Amino acid sequence: MIYLFDIDGTLIAAHGAGRRAFEQALKDACGLEAGLSGIRLDGKTDPLILAEAFLAAGRAPPTDDDRARVFAAYLAHLDRELGSGAYEVLPGVERALALLESRDVHVGLQTGNLEAGARRKLERGNLWHRFAFGGYGSDAHDRETLVAVAIERGHTRAGRRVDPSDIWVIGDTPRDIAAAHAAGARAVGVATGSFDEAALSAAGADLVVPTLEAWVDAL
Numbered sequence: 558m559i560y561l562f563d564i565d566g567t568l569i570a571a572h573g574a575g576r577r578a579f580e581q582a583l584k585d586a587c588g589l590e591a592g593l594s595g596i597r598l599d600g601k602t603d604p605l606i607l608a609e610a611f612l613a614a615g616r617a618p619p620t621d622d623d624r625a626r627v628f629a630a631y632l633a634h635l636d637r638e639l640g641s642g643a644y645e646v647l648p649g650v651e652r653a654l655a656l657l658e659s660r661d662v663h664v665g666l667q668t669g670n671l672e673a674g675a676r677r678k679l680e681r682g683n684l685w686h687r688f689a690f691g692g693y694g695s696d697a698h699d700r701e702t703l704v705a706v707a708i709e710r711g712h713t714r715a716g717r718r719v720d721p722s723d724i725w726v727i728g729d730t731p732r733d734i735a736a737a738h739a740a741g742a743r744a745v746g747v748a749t750g751s752f753d754e755a756a757l758s759a760a761g762a763d764l765v766v767p768t769l770e771a772w773v774d775a776l
Contacts, residue, residue, distance in 0.1 A: 559711040559719050560657055561667040561704065561742075562688070563728035564675055566599070566750025567769070569682055570645050574638035575674070579606065582630035587623065589614055599751050600732025602669035602694035602703065603628065632673055639681045646682040647749050649770030654687050656773055663714045666691030667707045667726055667736070669700060690714050700736040708740055727772070731760035745772060 562568055576598060583592030592610045607627055611619050657664050665688055668675050672693040679685035692707030712718050726737030729750030737744035746757030746765040757765045766772045
């Protein structure tokens, strides 16, 4: 089996570190003040967030050079924010990973974060080394594609094509659920982010739990 985890709101809570770092990067690299004002980040990839910020500011879509400058600044600010701000590993994460590690399964990530950002966020909680592969915002602009990338890497890790019914995507937003189903996988909605159990159920999750602690109990 393959299990693919989202990061923010599912594994960890960094209490706005990513948003603050991104907003400061937009200011430093592009001169945008309050560049994320009115933009929700939940479930979006970093490239999509950048594109929406440029659109909201009335700018042309970001170029490769724009992305390089903003993301370099973002990662530098993210290091500082993670080092000084509040941070927590969410309930049940350690138990869930320990249980999966005791089984013959493959555990990876599916996250809108750039791979370098994902690494920074998870290393802060000593979690990065527990994920052998993943799909990231640096792989794709849209979540559906990065989930498909993660699944392909999971097949490679397993050394075979894993049946879609044995692939689970675990996340805290409707975008995680939609991306899972677009890739033919099943979805667990975890209500530890900005969406409650009712919203995740309405989005079509195959299983909805209040926390990963409850998911471990179900497993």
